Amino acid sequence: MNTCRKIRTRRGTSRVLLAALACLPCGLAVVAHAIGPSAHPVARAAAVRPLAFDQYLVNLGPSSVGERFVHARFSFTNTGSKPLRVLGLEPSCSCIHPRFAQEQDVYQPGERGEFSVVLEATKELPGPKTYSINVPYRVDGNDESSPADAVDVLFKVILPEPQVAFRPKGFFFYQLDGRPTKQTATLVDTRENPLTVTGVQSSSDLVTADFVNANTDDDGVRTYTVEVNVAGDVPPEKTHAVVKVMTDDPAYRILRLPLLIIGPDANPFKHAGQPGTSETQRR
Numbered sequence: 001m002n003t004c005r006k007i008r009t010r011r012g013t014s015r016v017l018l019a020a021l022a023c024l025p026c027g028l029a030v031v032a033h034a035i036g037p038s039a040h041p042v043a044r045a046a047a048v049r050p051l052a053f054d055q056y057l058v059n060l061g062p063s064s065v066g067e068r069f070v071h072a073r074f075s076f077t078n079t080g081s082k083p084l085r086v087l088g089l090e091p092s093c094s095c096i097h098p099r100f101a102q103e104q105d106v107y108q109p110g111e112r113g114e115f116s117v118v119l120e121a122t123k124e125l126p127g128p129k130t131y132s133i134n135v136p137y138r139v140d141g142n143d144e145s146s147p148a149d150a151v152d153v154l155f156k157v158i159l160p161e162p163q164v165a166f167r168p169k170g171f172f173f174y175q176l177d178g179r180p181t182k183q184t185a186t187l188v189d190t191r192e193n194p195l196t197v198t199g200v201q202s203s204s205d206l207v208t209a210d211f212v213n214a215n216t217d218d219d220g221v222r223t224y225t226v227e228v229n230v231a232g233d234v235p236p237e238k239t240h241a242v243v244k245v246m247t248d249d250p251a252y253r254i255l256r257l258p259l260l261i262i263g264p265d266a267n268p269f270k271h272a273g274q275p276g277t278s279e280t281q282r283r
Helices: 002-035
Strands: 051-053 057-062 069-078 084-086 096-100 112-120 127-139 149-159 164-167 171-174 181-189 197-202 207-216 222-230 238-247 254-262 280-282
Touching: 051 149, 057 069, 069 149, 096 127, 112 127, 164 254, 171 181, 197 207, 207 238, 222 238, 222 254
Parallel strands: 057 149, 171 254
Antiparallel strands: 051 069, 069 112, 084 127, 096 112, 127 149, 164 181, 171 280, 181 222, 197 238, 207 222, 238 254
């Protein structure tokens, strides 16, 4: 008898638990409805800059082979309610040259302006390039002692492999023992209609340069040999120089071969206790 009562008690307890579990979701829903929805912080919208550009990225794509200069143009508007002053144009490197289209730095609400950017492509290495220009500005009435606001714009271009180029691209001359040195550079033109060299000049009295000859190989590639001589008696520190090769080609009127002349006091081996060298080192 006691055993039967225990069994009945356990079955009754199980039924009560199952009933309670079945009602649990409804109970939680009633509690949640009574409490109401919880408050969430509202994200603030980003402040709209009054200096707005038509394009923040100008993608020029591949430039033409032999194209010396690459141009990009940016237009902007003062979309604010107060005048603003553009404080300048700050390029990401000295290889690009931004310039305003007009001599103006203050723009009234709704007024437009523009500036252009020039890249001398023939002086840059080939491949995809990305350049940026930082445009700082200040809205009329803002605290002059606080940092200026600024907008960054970008332009991209893909520069082609040059069809006219020096090999090597430049020289290091280590003039450490007072003796003159000589090296030979080769100008290569792989085009179907090659240029003609009309003259050679040096930017320094320490350097003389001469056009030696022109040859065409079996593949039709035209090469021009330029001999570069550096005096033995040079300043003790570093000296920069350029050899200029003039041609009859409008796309390559002047081709530049950079030189760096290392004098005795600029000898990188001097303080290491190693002997110097008078050999010309190529880049």
